[in-house]
Amino acid sequence: MRSPEVGSYCARFLRVLQGWLVLALMSALVVGCGGGAKEEETAFEPVPQELLDDPRFGVYPTERIDAVLGLPLVVMIELAGGYLPEDVGEVVLDDGRELETRVVWIGVRYGDAAGAWLEPAGEWSARTVGEVAEGGVPEDEVGTWAVLVDPPIDAVGQGIWIAGRRHSVNWLPDPSVVASRVSSRAWLSPIPPAMRESVRLRFLVEPMRENPFIRWRYKLMVGELSPSIEQRVVELDGSVRRPVGDVEWAAGKLRSETLETLARQRESKWAIGLARLDQADDELAERVRQRLCAIVDFGAGEIAPFWPLEREGINRLLSDLLDQRLQPRERARRARLWLSDQPESHAWVVSDAPKSDPVTGKHLATVAVVNAAFEPRLASVASRFDVEAADLSSLGQLRARAYEVVTDPAGGEIPAVVARIGSEERVLTVPGVDLQASPPGLRIDRFFGDWSLATLQSSAVPVAPRSDASRCGALLYREPAGRWMLYVECAAPEKELKDQRIRVTLGPEAEAGDVVIVLAPGQEPSVEFEENQPPMAPLVPDVEVSMFPGGWYARLVIPDRVIENEGELLRLGLEHFDALDRRSAWPRPMLPWQGSCGRAAVDLTQWGGVGR
Incomplete structure (x- = not known):
């Protein structure tokens, strides 16, 4: 067998192996066995030791290699030291058989996550080395290189060699065999059927089907994680032959064979891991499934996922469930530790x-x-x-x-x-309980984006969804004549001006004076809501709205009816919607489905420092 190519050292190996290939290989093995300590025999000449000892150069898997028997294998890799993807070469088994190998770039463009409760699925793609060389990778795409192989059935127990370095493989059983020997409760959806059919919940989670790394959670949630028996034929040499198109696995397939293979691989790993946990402790397995698919009722018909997102912990849980060295009792103990780490x-x-x-x-x-x-x-x-x-x-x-x-x-x-x-x-x-309006005015220049599950769980402040060309600020001040004014200014490209708007919430909630006014460039101001509107006296906003190159502004006279305590107190909240209908708010972030914004209390008695 010939040696796999290793970066720029490919020529060196080819020179060594010229001539009688088998004779040269056997000679090398004899020389290798003549020393003191016996080295592990391999079917090809390894990379020189000085290169193996240099971690700055080479091809390294980014995680433990878990191979599911009977399925293609995708191994995420890191190319260190400027190693070129075209130099990775063929993946080789311990017994010397070379596997047909594809090196691919797996990338994703996430786009804008503003207003999304869950992380956007993103636009995923898989490109070959040639496609990357010809067209490159978009600047806003992130990803990693991977090798894709289809190990034969009789490769179980062997390691694999990637670019001259050996890596152990954690061989996992055929999922369809697991399904025939384990109770189907291991993959039961932990969500009640009525909740699974919720249109609102489906709207939130459907994008997960497009992400090969998290589709497993979607399938567990809807009760589709149970392994299915796939059509395949095992040849005499151990290779697996599938009918054309079978690699795409029926409904819900992704756009590329590589992405579908990756998604199926992760789903199979979770199916096997949950089955092993169910065998060790079925009640514990149910609690783990519940936590992985937790849905919270926020009231008023709003339900949303509230499951763990911390990837390192979730990956560690899966790794422990699949670790062949762990006994069932230890596997269950580690699952309990993971559960105890989840905030409740x-x-x-x-x-x-x-x-x-x-x-x-x-x-x-x-x-x-x-x-x-x-x-x-x-x-x-x-x-x-x-x-x-x-x-x-x-x-x-x-x-x-x-x-x-x-x-x-x-x-x-x-x-x-x-x-x-x-x-x-x-x-x-x-x-926001104790704000004061004093000269030159109360500045409002920090708007917050909507909460997402990730920002809420981490208590991180959501950033307003805006570009360098889209900004908004406000100023509450008092005119010499005594009127209180709210000045709002928004910067935006000219083509987006007419699609922007500001919602101004004034007065005490659910009481007389509770008013919502909508301001938008090129449109008449409108009163969206007024609590206990006085008979025959609808509120007509006194406001000036004007556009200028690169933006627009509004100057609103604060109605007397919304000011409390005889002119001493104003409650105020603001929402800004850009041309893409992305919302930001002040003084508090809002849930994506929240209808009304928070309010702050502004003391109006300190204007000029001598009271009103």
Whole structure:
């Protein structure tokens, strides 16, 4: 057999192997066995040791190689030291057989994730070395190189050689054989049938079908992860022959054979791993499936995924489930550890000061709490200075609830509330309770994008969805004549101006003076909503809207009817929608399906420092 090519050293190997190929190989083996310690025999001449010892140069798998018997194998690789993909050569088994090898670039263009609860599936592609050389890779595409081979059935137990380096293989059983020997409960969807049929949920999760790395979760969620028996013929030499098109695996196939192979490989690994866990501890396996597919009820008919996203932990869980060296008891122990690491509660401020408490007159903040556990838990929300007086209530499993809590700034500190769910506690600041309008005005120049599952779980502040050409800011100020004004300015390309709009939310929530006004360039301002509208006296906004090169602005007179406490207090919230209908808001991020924005309370008595 000839040696596989290794980078720029290909010529050296070819010179060594010129002439009588078999004789030269046998001579090399004899020489190799004549030394002191006996080296592992291989069917070809290895890469020189000085190169193997240099980690800066070579081809390295990015994770353990798990090969599913009877399925093609995709191995993600890293090319180090400027190693060229065209020099990877053929993958070779320990017994010397060369496998037909394809080196491919697997890439994805994620695009804009604004307003999406889950990570966008992205536009996936698989390109050969030649296609990459001819057309390159788009600048906004990220990805990795991979080798694709189809190992014969009798390769079980062998390692594989990639570019002259040997790598062990974790050989996994045929999924269809596993399906015939394991109870189908191992792959049962943990989601109730009625919830699986929810149109809203389907809208959120359908894009997952287009991502080869996470399609397994979609199939587990809808009950389609159970392995299916595939048509294939094993030849006398151990190679696997499939009918034309069989590699695409029926419904829901991806656009390329390579991507479909990758998706199928990961689905098979999860099917095998969950089956092994079910054999070790069926109740534990059910809890793991539930956590992997957790769906939370946010109320008002809104349900959404609330499952773990931390890839390192999920990959470690799968690796442990597939580790041949682990006994069933140890495999179950590690699954329990993974479960214990998953947070079972979350809390965030929805609105800083939407209204006042009717008894004390102090501001009420709205705080959302999620119980992500699979059992009811006691929950409470209270001011940081009055935590022990909080009323406890039971919050159902996988449910979210909004709480109203009195906020009381003390000693100049930023107001804060404490949310308790079970034994977990979260402290949340509420700075929007105590804003002041003083000359030259209250500046509003930081808008927030909608929450996503990733940003909410990590408590990261969502970034507003905007480009360098699309910005928005506002200023609340008082005219010399005494009128309070809201000035809003948005920068945008001229072609996008007429598709932008601002929603201004004013006044106390669900009380007289609760008003929503919509401002847009080239359109008449409109009142979208007004609570307890006075008879025969609809609100007519007093506003100036104008466009200028590169943007537009609006100057709105704050209606007297929305200002509270005889002119001392204004509650305000803003939403900006760009030409693509992407939303950003102030003072708080919003859930993608949330209808009304949060509000901050602005003290109007300090204009000029001498009160009003």
